[in-house]
Amino acid sequence: MGLNVEIKCKIMLLYSTLCIIVFSRKSHSSSTSLRLKDMGITTVIFTISFFVATSANQNEEILCKARPGCQLAKCDPGLPSSRLNTNEYPITCVQDKELKAENEALKKKLQSWLTEWEEMKPIFSELKTKTTAGLQSLMRTFELCYMGMKSGVIPDSAIFASTYYDSWHAQYRARLDNRVSEKSTGSWSSKTNTIGEWIGVDFGSVRNVAGVITQGRPTYNQWVSKYKIACGTYPNHLHFVTESDSEMIFTGNSDSDTKVYNRFPAVLSCRYIRLYPQEWNVQMSLRFELVHGHCLYIKPL
Known part of the structure; x- marks a missing residue:
């Protein structure tokens, strides 16, 4: 050699x-x-x-x-x-360990997207033959109008509140259909029961919103029965939803678990959106979901 x-x-x-x-x-x-x-x-x-x-x-x-x-x-x-x-x-x-881990995470995400696409294929194949009523039923079944509170597409870090009672009642517990667990009461609860408390979302960019769905606190007689909605591009310059030049007060829940949907008079375009409780039962507690702007004329329940 x-x-x-x-x-x-x-x-x-x-x-x-x-x-x-x-x-x-x-x-x-x-x-x-x-x-x-x-x-x-x-x-x-x-x-x-x-x-x-x-x-x-x-x-x-x-x-x-x-x-x-x-x-x-x-x-x-x-x-x-x-x-x-x-x-x-x-x-x-x-290969750098972090790069390897990042590649693995991207592979998993891609696989997740492919799985979701496979699940959605039957939906798209039916769209051509569906009537308006059929399409609405289809969108409700697959929750296509939901913006991500329930699914987790809206991350915990994008959910904010004026106050929360403790970590068991934190703002990120306010996801629609959330349930009681070992570390969660299943909903958001404010620190105090005073007008001015709020809970909301930062989308990260301007999004179109058609309405909001609310629930009370599971297994407890706590819910928000009346509330206002404010939205805007900057957190310090939010505007309340109005009707006839007056701030709208939406009717919320009357029990712990029933979902109540309120559609806005028109699609809102905002990065920040907040819900301000006005009346409540026992304690300001709720779960919620935001509805896509393209679903303005569809009841997503």
Whole structure:
């Protein structure tokens, strides 16, 4: 088996160095001109070997590049038989752990989207044959009008409230159809029962909203029976929904579990939307869902 180019050069460098040392120690009986001649030849060999070795090393660094998908790579000369050519060697890729984890997460998300698409295929195949009433029934069945409180598309970090009683009653517990669990009472409850308390969502960008669905607190006689809605592009400049120049008061729930839908007079375009309780039973407690703007004329229940 042949030797690595860089190793050969290093051997030549070592040999040349030894020659210089030996020649410098020759007896004084040798003629000065002869010693200078020998040392000159050796120096030439040394210089050529140095530049060849440096060039070989640079070639390896240039040719030994990371493959697509790798953040880190290192040269792995291995066996001479595994060379790609004279100065290029196989590459050992070392992927960053975080990148690997991110790729796995993206794969799972893609698989989730593919699964959802497969579930939606029957819906789209039926759309051509459905009447208006049939389409409305279809949208209700698959909750296509819901904006993401129930499904979790709206994340916990996008749900806000003026106050909450404790972590068991936090604002992100206010998802439609949420139930009691070991760490949750199944709804949002305010810290105080005073006008001015609110719960709302930051969509992250302007969205169209047609209405809101509310429920009370599961297993407890607590619910919001009247409320106002405010929305806008900036949290400090929200406007209440009005009708005939007056702030609308929507009729909410009268029990713990029944869903009540209130459609707005017109589609709202807003990034921030808030629900302000005006009347309640025992405690301000509720669960809710927001309805897509394209469902203005569809009852999503």
